[in-house]
Amino acid sequence: MKKPSSVPLSRLKQPLALDFQATTPCEREVLEAMEPFWYEFWGNASSSQNRYGLCSAAAVSVARDQIASFFGINSEKIIFTSGATEANNLALLGHARAMASKRGKPGHLITLQTEHHAVLQPLRQLQREGFRLTELQPSCDGLLSLDQLADAFEDETVLVSVMGANNEIGVIQPLKEISNLCRDRGVSLHSDLVQAFGHWPLDLSSLDIDFLSLSAHKIYGPKGIGALVLDSELPLLPIQWGGGQEQGLRPGTLPVPLIVGFAKAAELALNDLNDRHFRLKQLREQLLNGLREKIPDLKINGSTDKRLSHNLNITIPGVLGHQLHQKLRPVIACSSGSTCSRGNPSHVLKALGRSADEAKASLRLSLGRYTTFDEIKTAIELISEVVLELRQD
Numbered sequence: 001m002k003k004p005s006s007v008p009l010s011r012l013k014q015p016l017a018l019d020f021q022a023t024t025p026c027e028r029e030v031l032e033a034m035e036p037f038w039y040e041f042w043g044n045a046s047s048s049q050n051r052y053g054l055c056s057a058a059a060v061s062v063a064r065d066q067i068a069s070f071f072g073i074n075s076e077k078i079i080f081t082s083g084a085t086e087a088n089n090l091a092l093l094g095h096a097r098a099m100a101s102k103r104g105k106p107g108h109l110i111t112l113q114t115e116h117h118a119v120l121q122p123l124r125q126l127q128r129e130g131f132r133l134t135e136l137q138p139s140c141d142g143l144l145s146l147d148q149l150a151d152a153f154e155d156e157t158v159l160v161s162v163m164g165a166n167n168e169i170g171v172i173q174p175l176k177e178i179s180n181l182c183r184d185r186g187v188s189l190h191s192d193l194v195q196a197f198g199h200w201p202l203d204l205s206s207l208d209i210d211f212l213s214l215s216a217h218k219i220y221g222p223k224g225i226g227a228l229v230l231d232s233e234l235p236l237l238p239i240q241w242g243g244g245q246e247q248g249l250r251p252g253t254l255p256v257p258l259i260v261g262f263a264k265a266a267e268l269a270l271n272d273l274n275d276r277h278f279r280l281k282q283l284r285e286q287l288l289n290g291l292r293e294k295i296p297d298l299k300i301n302g303s304t305d306k307r308l309s310h311n312l313n314i315t316i317p318g319v320l321g322h323q324l325h326q327k328l329r330p331v332i333a334c335s336s337g338s339t340c341s342r343g344n345p346s347h348v349l350k351a352l353g354r355s356a357d358e359a360k361a362s363l364r365l366s367l368g369r370y371t372t373f374d375e376i377k378t379a380i381e382l383i384s385e386v387v388l389e390l391r392q393d
């Protein structure tokens, strides 16, 4: 991978970027891979009667094959979508509704309170359509208890949705064990894999999961492209209708440059995953230890070992959340929770037992591919200075 030609943000007197779970910059090699498909090879991948279209279709086919090969599956099992929100909606609404029409009645669904809103909201829509929904509370470390999941199954349970890694606290769920419980009961399993794919060393070809959601912009790819990976022959109804692209499951003109960029970003992310995982883990430990030295009463949110290496989520007691974030904003780009929570106290931290005030006074710090040791040292200084100042006020 080429080094970015840009100067690290900290040296540009911009806020130090520690919010790489919200999104990532597009990698230069990804931009280069996409470039010809904006103007030189601009055909519609569905225009099979002309050379421009065939050229675009070939590029989509190569990208699809490449993504499928990472999972060891056939390429028809990759459905390109606009991102993970759409992939989640398609899997959850599409499969639950298909099952209801097969069974002649809605069924029961299981998820975790700490899922992303792109999972919770479609499931709550299904609840409005007559399905029953169980939202399990995780243990205080953010992990799903397998006993609790086993107890939650009912005769009518048709679908379970549990994410691979949490977008706020980075906690890794035991997907293999969850999959075993679902398999034993003949229940379908969906997993939002957005934060784990390309970041956590998963054995992708042995994941026994029926529906997986992916997004390119969390792995240094373009925004606006993702995929639903269908790992089974399970029934799935479309949630929109049109020209029949993507096997009629996701109609619409294919965004060829974004698809090419997605495959390139995935290739790069899987290539440097192990090195990045270990390097960022060390940096994250340095960040935590440095902050702990200066703010000994800080609280860590989520499991410390079953956690993405580039995530740290802490609560700072004795400070007001809005003041903490206001003071940090000019110097550090981080967040108190999910980017999609619109400033509300994090539902994830509340599910872990934090109060609304504690949730607001929390920092999600997520490291990126090019985060340096110097940036970590700067972050420790900046955060602890701000906390000290607020505590003296």
Ligand SMILES: Cc1ncc(COP(=O)(O)O)c(C=O)c1O
Pocket (backbone or CB within 6 Å): 021, 022, 082, 083, 084, 085, 086, 116, 118, 163, 166, 167, 192, 194, 195, 214, 215, 216, 225, 226, 339
């Ligand atoms: C876990 C998780 N799921 C879904 C999404 C939504 O993904 P997209 O922006 O591709 O729709 C995000 C991004 O914030 C996420 O972190």
